[in-house]
Amino acid sequence: xxxxxxxxxxxxxxxxxxxxxxxxxxxxxxxxxxxxxxxxxxxxxxxxxxxxxxxxxxxxxxxxxxxxxxxxxxxxxxxxxxxxxxxxxxxxxxxxxxxxxxxxxxxxxxxxxxxxxxxxxxxxxxxxxxxxxxxxxxxxxxxxxxxxxxxxxxxxxxxxxxxxxxxxxxxxxxxxxxxxxxxxxxxxxxxxxxxxxxxxxxxxxxxxxxxxxxxxxxxxxxxxxxxxxxxxxxxxxxxxxxxxxxxxxxxxxxxxxxxxxxxxxxxxxxxxxxxxxxxxxxxxxxxxxxxxxxxxxxxxxxxxxxxxxxxxxxxxxxxxxxxxxxxxxxxxxxxxxxxxxxxxxxxxxxxxxxxxxxxxxxxxxxxxxxxxxxxxxxxxxxxxxxxxxxxxxxxxxxxxxxxxxxxxxxxxxxxxxxxxxxxxxxxxxxxxxxxxxxxxxxxxxxxxxxxxxxxxxxxxxxxxxxxxxxxxxxxxxxxxxxxxxxxxxxxxxxxxxxxxxxxxxxxxxxxxxxxxxxxxxxxxxxxxxxxxxxxxxxxxxxxxxxxxxxxxxxxxxxxxxxxxxxxxxxxxxxxxxxxxxxxxxxxxxxxxxxxx
Numbered sequence: 047x048x049x050x051x052x053x054x055x056x057x058x059x060x061x062x063x064x065x066x067x068x069x070x071x072x073x074x075x076x077x078x079x080x081x082x083x084x085x086x087x088x089x090x091x092x093x094x095x096x097x098x099x100x101x102x103x104x105x106x107x108x109x110x111x112x113x114x115x116x117x118x119x120x121x122x123x124x125x126x127x128x129x130x131x132x133x134x135x136x137x138x139x140x141x142x143x144x145x146x147x148x149x150x151x152x153x154x155x156x157x158x159x160x161x162x163x164x165x166x167x168x169x170x171x172x173x174x175x176x177x178x179x180x181x182x183x184x185x186x187x188x189x190x191x192x193x194x195x196x197x198x199x200x201x202x203x204x205x206x207x208x209x210x211x212x213x214x215x216x217x218x219x220x221x222x223x224x225x226x227x228x229x230x231x232x233x234x235x236x237x238x239x240x241x242x243x244x245x246x247x248x249x250x251x252x253x254x255x256x257x258x259x260x261x262x263x264x265x266x267x268x269x270x271x272x273x274x275x276x277x278x279x280x281x282x283x284x285x286x287x288x289x290x291x292x293x294x295x296x297x298x299x300x301x302x303x304x305x306x307x308x309x310x311x312x313x314x315x316x317x318x319x320x321x322x323x324x325x326x327x328x329x330x331x332x333x334x335x336x337x338x339x340x341x342x343x344x345x346x347x348x349x350x351x352x353x354x355x356x357x358x359x360x361x362x363x364x365x366x367x368x369x370x371x372x373x374x375x376x377x378x379x380x381x382x383x384x385x386x387x388x389x390x391x392x393x394x395x396x397x398x399x400x401x402x403x404x405x406x407x408x409x410x411x412x413x414x415x416x417x418x419x420x421x422x423x424x425x426x427x428x429x430x431x432x433x434x435x436x437x438x439x440x441x442x443x444x445x446x447x448x449x450x451x452x453x454x455x456x457x458x459x460x461x462x463x464x465x466x467x468x469x470x471x472x473x474x475x476x477x478x479x480x481x482x483x484x485x486x487x488x489x490x491x492x493x494x495x496x497x498x499x500x501x502x503x504x505x506x507x508x509x510x511x512x513x514x515x516x517x518x519x520x521x522x523x524x525x526x527x528x529x530x531x532x533x534x535x536x537x538x539x540x541x542x543x544x545x546x547x548x549x550x551x552x553x554x555x556x557x558x559x560x561x562x563x564x565x566x567x568x569x570x571x572x573x574x575x576x577x578x579x580x581x582x583x584x585x586x587x588x589x590x591x592x593x594x595x596x597x598x599x600x601x602x603x604x605x606x607x608x609x610x611x612x613x614x615x616x617x618x619x620x621x622x623x624x625x626x627x628x629x630x631x632x633x634x635x636x637x638x639x640x641x642x
Contacts, residue, residue, distance in 0.1 A: 063187070064186060064187055064190055067187070067190045067191065067194060068190060070194060071190065071193050071194050071197060074194065074197035074198065075169070075197055078169075078197060078203055078206070078207070079166060079207075079208055083207075083208050083209075084162050084208050087158060087161050087162040087208045087209040088155070088158035088159060088161075088162045089158060090158075090525075090526035090527075091157060091158055091161060091209075091526060091552065091553070092209055092525070092526065093161060093209035093210070093211070094204070094207055094209055094210050095210070095212060096524070096545055096547070096548040096549070096561070096562050097212040097213075097548070098161070098209055098210055098211050098212050099524075099548035099549050099551070099552040100119075100132075100548040100551070100552075100561065100563075101132070101136070101137070101140070101211045101212055101213070102140070102157060102160075102161060102211060102552055103119065103548065103551045103552050104117070104119070104130060104132065104137045105137050105140040105141040105144060105160075105211075106141075106144065106153075106157065107119070108134070108137050108138070108141040109141040109142075109144040109145050109148075114134055114297075115134075115297075115298070115299035115300075116299075117129055117130045117132070117134060117137075118130070119551070120557075121551055121556070121557040121558065122547070122551065122557070122558055122561055122563075122566065122569070123557075123558075123559060123566055123568065123569045123591070124539060124557045124592070128561075128563065128565055128566045128569070129565065130563075130565075131307065131309045131310040131563075131565060132213065132250070132310075133213065133248055133249045133250065133297055133310075133311075134297040135245075135248060135249065135293070135296070135297050136213050136216060136249060139164070140160050140164055140211060143156075143159075143160045143164070144156050144157065144160060147159060147160065160211070161208070161209045161211055162208050162209065164211055165205075165206045165207060165208060165209070165210045165211065165215060166206065166208075168206060168215045168216065168219065169206040169215075171219055172196070172202070172206065172215070172218060172219050172222065172456070173193050173196060175219060175222050175223050175226065176189075176192050176193055176196060176222060176226075176459055176460065176463075177189045177190070177192065177193050178226070179222070179223075179225070179226025179229065179460065180192040180459075180460060180463050180464065182226070182229075182230065183229055183426065183429040183464075184426065184429070184463070184464040184467060185467070187467050187470070188463045188464045188466075188467035189463065190463075191462075191463040191464075191466040191467050191470075192459040192460060192462065192463025192464070193459070193463070194463075194466075195458070195459040195462035195463050195466065195493065195494060196458075196459040198494045198495055198496045199407065199455060199458050199459055199462070199494070199495050200403045200404055200455075200495040200496075201404050201407075201408065201451055201452070201454075201455025201456070201458065201495070202218070202455055202456055202458070202459070205218055205452070205455075205456075213249050213250050214252070214452045214453070216249055217246055217249050217250060217252060217253050217452070217453055218452070218453055218455070218456035219456070220242045220243075220245050220246040220249065220253065221242075221246055221253050221256045221257075221436065221453050221456060221457070222456050222457060222460070223238070223239075223242045224239045224242040224243050224246070224256070224257070224260055225260070225432050225433065225436055225457060225460065226460075227239035227242065228260060228263060228264065228278070228282070228432045229428055229429045229432050231275075231277075231278045231428070232277055232278055232281070233277035233278065233280065233281040234281065235278060235281065236264065236277060236278035236279065236280065236281020236282040236283075236284075236285065237281040237282070237284060237285040238281075238285065239260065239264075239278075239281070239282050239285060240281060240282040240283060240284060240285020240286035240287070240289065240323075241285040241286070241288075241289040242285075243256075243257040243260055243261075243282070243285070243286050244285065244286050244289035244290040244292075244293055244319060245289065245293060246453075247290060247293075247311045247315060247319070248290070248293035248294065248297060248311050250310070251309060251310065251311070251315070251368060252449065252452060252453060253453050254315070255439035255440075255443060255450075256436050256439060256440075256453055256454070257286075258439075259435045259436055259438070259439055260282070260432075260435070260436065261282065261283075261286070261322055262435070263431070263432060263435045264278055264279040264282045264283075265279060265346055267279065268329065268342065269339060269342045269343055269346060270339060272333070272336075272337075272339075272342070273333060276329075276330060276333055279326055279329065279330075280326045280327070280329075280330045282326065283322050283323045283324075283325060283326020283327065284323055284326060284327070286319050286322055286323060287319055287320050287321075287322055287323015287324065287326070288323065290311065290315070290316055290319035290320065291316055291319075291320065293311065294311050294312070294316060298311075298312075306361055306363065306364070308361075308363060308364035308367070308368045308369075308370055309368040309369070309564070309565075313360075313361070314357060314360070314361035314364045317353070317356060317357055317360065317361070318353060318357060321349075321352075321353040321356070322353070325346075325349045325353070328345075328349065329342075329345060329346070329349075332345060368564075369381070369564050371567065372564060372567060373567060373571065375571060375574060375575070376564075376567055376570045376571060376574065379574045379578070379605075379607075380544060380562070380570050380574060381564070384562065385448060386447065386448050386449035386452075387447050387448070387449065388447070388448050389445060389446045389447065389448075390405055390444070390445050390446075390448075393448070399501075401448075402498045402501055403495045403496075403498045403499055404448075404451055404455070404495070405444060405445075405451065406492070406498055407458055407462075407492070407493050407494070407495050407498065408437065408440060408441055408444065408451055408454060408455060408458060409441055410489065410492055410493050411433070411437055411457070411458040411461040411462060411493055412434060412437040412438050412440075412441045414461055414465060414489060414493070415430045415431075415433040415434035415437055415461045416430075416434040416438075418430035418461075419431035419433075419434050426464070429460075429464075430461070433457055433460050433461050436454065436457055437454050437457055437458075437461070439454065440452075440453060440454020440455070440457075441454065458493060461493065462490065462493040462494065465486065465489055465490045465493060466490040466493075468486060468490075469483070469486040469487040469489070469490040472486055472487075473487065520543075520545055520599070520602060522599075522601075522635055523543070523545070523546055523599040523601075523602070523635055523636060524545060524546055524548075524549040525549075525635075526553060527633070527635070528633065528635040528636050529546070529549045529550055529553045529554065529636075530553045530554070531631045531633070532550065532553075532554045532556060532595070532597070532631060532638065533553060533554040533555060533556075534631070535554075535556070535595065535629070535631070535640075537555040537556055537557075538556060538557070538593075538594025538595055539556065539557040539558070539559060539591060539592050539593050539594050539595070540556045540557065540558050540559065540593070540594070540595045540596075540597055541558075541559045541560070541572065541573065541576055541577070541587065541588060541591065541593040541595070541596050541597070542558065542559075542560065542573070542596075542597040542598070543560070543573060543577060543597075543598065543599060543603075543604055544560045544561065544562050544570060544573045544574075545562060546558075546597065546599075547559075547560050547561025547562065547569075548561050548562075550597075556595070559572050559573060559587075559591045559593060560572060560573035568591075569591075571587075572587040572590070572591055573604065574604070574607070575587060575607065576588065576613075577596075577598060577603065577604035577611060577613040578604045578605055578606050578607045578611045578613070579606070579607050579611060579612065580611075580612050581612040581621075581623065583612070584596070584612055584613060585625070588641065593641065594640065594641055595629075595638060595639065595640055595641075596613070596626060596638070596639045596641075597636055597637070597638050597639075598613050598614075598616075598617050598636070598637050599635065599636060599637075600617060600634065600635060600636060600637055601635070603617045616637075616639075617637045623639075624642070625641065625642050626639035626640070626641065626642065627639060627640045627641070627642050
């Protein structure tokens, strides 16, 4: 009997395809971090945003021994300083890394390494959560395609860029985790979803609309399905109601536990979170008696009225939003000029066509998820329903304020991955109608941000955006090359444009009067009026805040409140001030004066 050769079985074609997709994912991830950007971040602390600079300042102070509950930035509006509304929970990881690295490489290099490599570590966490969630609902190929889509979603990648140590990336991870837990359903997943919702609130209130809609989803699910949906509803309520006060206590000084803060996790939001937990327990206790949808609706409506009515009675100051006490001057001259507060119509009016890589993909994902939640395969409707519920707040709020898309953008790949997977499946199905195959492929491609780069670039060719030039000039004024020479001066308080405040704090020993944070209204007023007003205005604010140095950007001095500002004319050499001594430290970017 002749011996027969034995060969290993060939791997399935689908396995080869997934390996190729993973290689493509790896290539895309590598290209997200060009070596030049990483090196600049390490060597010169080049960070994308003012908030990243301020986060590094807070982490540095914590690592240097500032108290855990003492979140005052004392070099910001000295001598009292400004209490930060940011979470100590996010200051801790970079501070811990600084403590570990500094003895080995020195403080400067340690900060650069943390700024460069902390975001990629968080991207790995985000990608893992995304892959796990999509694989559970749609299979492994859809999960790989979702990760691939994430590497091409600008709303995601900008939050994980080198130097991006702000809190939006962690918030994105928390809300994505909440979404995938709600999709799984059940008691344990509900508890995880509620705890992640609480963690998102502890980080910052930008995720509040997503948390509120997540809560409404589990409530609505129980109302319409009854007992089968109760475990997830109860778990979510308990997870949120218990985790929120624990996280609040962990990061808030005891003497502030009764203080109302509309811009951070505090009693107003604990009222809603704790009330939600109590509501879930009450509904669970009444479940056997509530045999109809109408009865459950009545109970939920009554509990909701108590929660909302109590909030309005106990914390009326927060009904007007997170910025109570903001003056019209600061609102009009600063807040409404910030990019993240800009509406889509205003972006279009400014010819800022880069918004094309952000907003259309969010809109397509929201509409596609909504359609699939009602008309898609029954086994996938819950997944698409959760995605739709959480995408719509970002779509609606993002139309009026660009920051509304931040958290929601992290959910786009949750829809894009399965759509691309279905498009690939139909491409090999000759029985499928050509129009359907082409339409689904076009939808999948249109949910990829990079597909919108061409129209955005084309629009930019025909109409140059003045906002882009202004942004580049403002960035140059905050860069290491411009600001670091100021560190050679004896320490003092600096009056500079609002956007320069965090960079000065990060790169020099100086204190600042103004930085882009709504809790520092006097400092914002001083920068707006002092640098944008008359000589008398400038002298008044300089004296009021003990200013030692005045700094302006050569290319873009602060806009005048009524005609050309004195600081602008001073920077152009059109006027002189005998009480200010020019200093040759600004190079071609800054103009610097010291008080005589």
